[in-house]
Amino acid sequence: MxxxxxxxxxxxxxxxxxxxxxxxxxxxxxxxxxxxxxxxxxxxxxxxxxxxxxxxxxxxxxxxxxxxxxxxxxxxxxxxxxxxxxxxxxxxxxxxxxxxxxxxxxxxxxxxxxxxxxxxxxxxxxxxxxxxxxxxxxxxxxxxxxxxxxxxxxxxxLAGERPEAENALADRYIRLAAKRDEKGVCAFFGENESLDAERAAALIAGIRASLSAFVCFRKDCEGLTREDAFRLLSLCDRAGAYLRLNVGVKHVMGLLCALTI
Ligand SMILES: [Zn+2]
CATH class of the missing domain: 3.40.50.300 (P-loop containing nucleotide triphosphate hydrolases)
Structure with a gap:
């Protein structure tokens, strides 16, 4: 045509x-x-x-x-x-x-x-x-x-697209969440609570992208159910919205940590 x-x-x-x-x-x-x-x-x-x-x-x-x-x-x-x-x-x-x-x-x-x-x-x-x-x-x-x-x-x-480091971080979080590794999840957010707002937003965007890929069957993650993935996706939406409202990164990471598992 x-x-x-x-x-x-x-x-x-x-x-x-x-x-x-x-x-x-x-x-x-x-x-x-x-x-x-x-x-x-x-x-x-x-x-x-x-x-x-x-x-x-x-x-x-x-x-x-x-x-x-x-x-x-x-x-x-x-x-x-x-x-x-x-x-x-x-x-x-x-x-x-x-x-x-x-x-x-x-x-x-x-x-x-x-x-x-x-x-x-x-x-x-x-x-x-x-x-x-x-x-x-x-x-x-x-x-x-x-x-x-x-x-x-x-x-x-566009500038600001998350670098490789954030991709790796996002995947690490999803693996921990899939394994329901409470300790690991807490340690993860402890390590990342002092990111600046821009990098925190990039990290959350990275987690969303990986979860979306999983939901669409384009990515595997042992132990992660579709239900988990949808729940974590809406958690990321909430976290992203808080960041846009200028809620501190520490608080947003705390929320993610508390609600992940
Ligand atoms: Zn013109």
Whole structure:
């Protein structure tokens, strides 16, 4: 299907994965990328971030920018994952030409929450996108994405993405939690209670990413049940929210320690 339409308004890449531990920063970067395809300026000045097209993109009102995010249930609570139906609808929509611009940009928020069937559906459209379509996947970490999906995307890492050390720490915590090693968990949080807020947030983001990978069957962890993983995920959400409210790292680590096992 890649030959339909007026031909590509741009050459090269149709898919990007923007990773950042800070979802807001990742979302902003995705919009700026979208501006690059929809900006009214001549090529050399794109994206200008100030023309009417760019302004519509940045304010979230461009008709040719479509956002996909986790749906909410009847109680208004966000669901845990992006379902295959949502991605299939996106793929069907991608074959409808852009309404105003030369490109149509899909931004998948929390792309790391796509379950395996959703990712496989995404892979199909990433493999054979219409010439005008661009897909921007936003994620905390690319780790939770299938290697086949990742390989289709140009990676864009924002500063602050957690370094290897935090990945190793996150995995250590999950192993301790899986073994219900109370002493080990206490020691772990004791060692990490003096992290600065940024590194603590990176650590929690790392734990979330590893747990998400586990929940999606992309990672094994001996002794960890799916139930545990979901419980720890919501614990991480709480801890992350406290950090954003400027609750001290020591208190947040204490909470995680007390509620892990
Ligand atoms: Zn512009």
């Amino acid at each position: 890649s030959g339909i339409g007026r031909g590509a308004p741009f050459s090269g890449t149709h898919a990007y994965v923007v990773t950042s531990p800070d979802a807001e920063a990742g979302g902003k970067k995705a919009l700026e990328l979208a501006c690059g395809f929809l900006c009214a300026q001549a090529d050399s000045g794109r994206p200008c971030l100030s023309c009417p097209e760019c302004r519509r993109v940045l304010s979230g009102f461009h008709p040719d920018v479509v956002r996909i995010s986790r749906e909410t249930d009847e109680k208004g609570k966000q669901k845990k994952d992006i379902r295959v139906g949502q991605i299939r609808r996106m793929a069907a929509d991608a074959y409808v030409r852009p309404s105003q611009a030369e490109a149509k940009v899909y931004i998948i928020e929390d792309a790391d929450s796509m379950n395996v069937s959703a990712q496989n559906a995404a892979l199909k459209i990433l493999e054979e996108p219409p010439a005008y379509a661009v897909f921007i996947l936003c994620a905390e970490s690319a780790e939770a994405l299938l290697p086949t999906v990742r390989s289709r995307c140009v990676p864009i890492r």
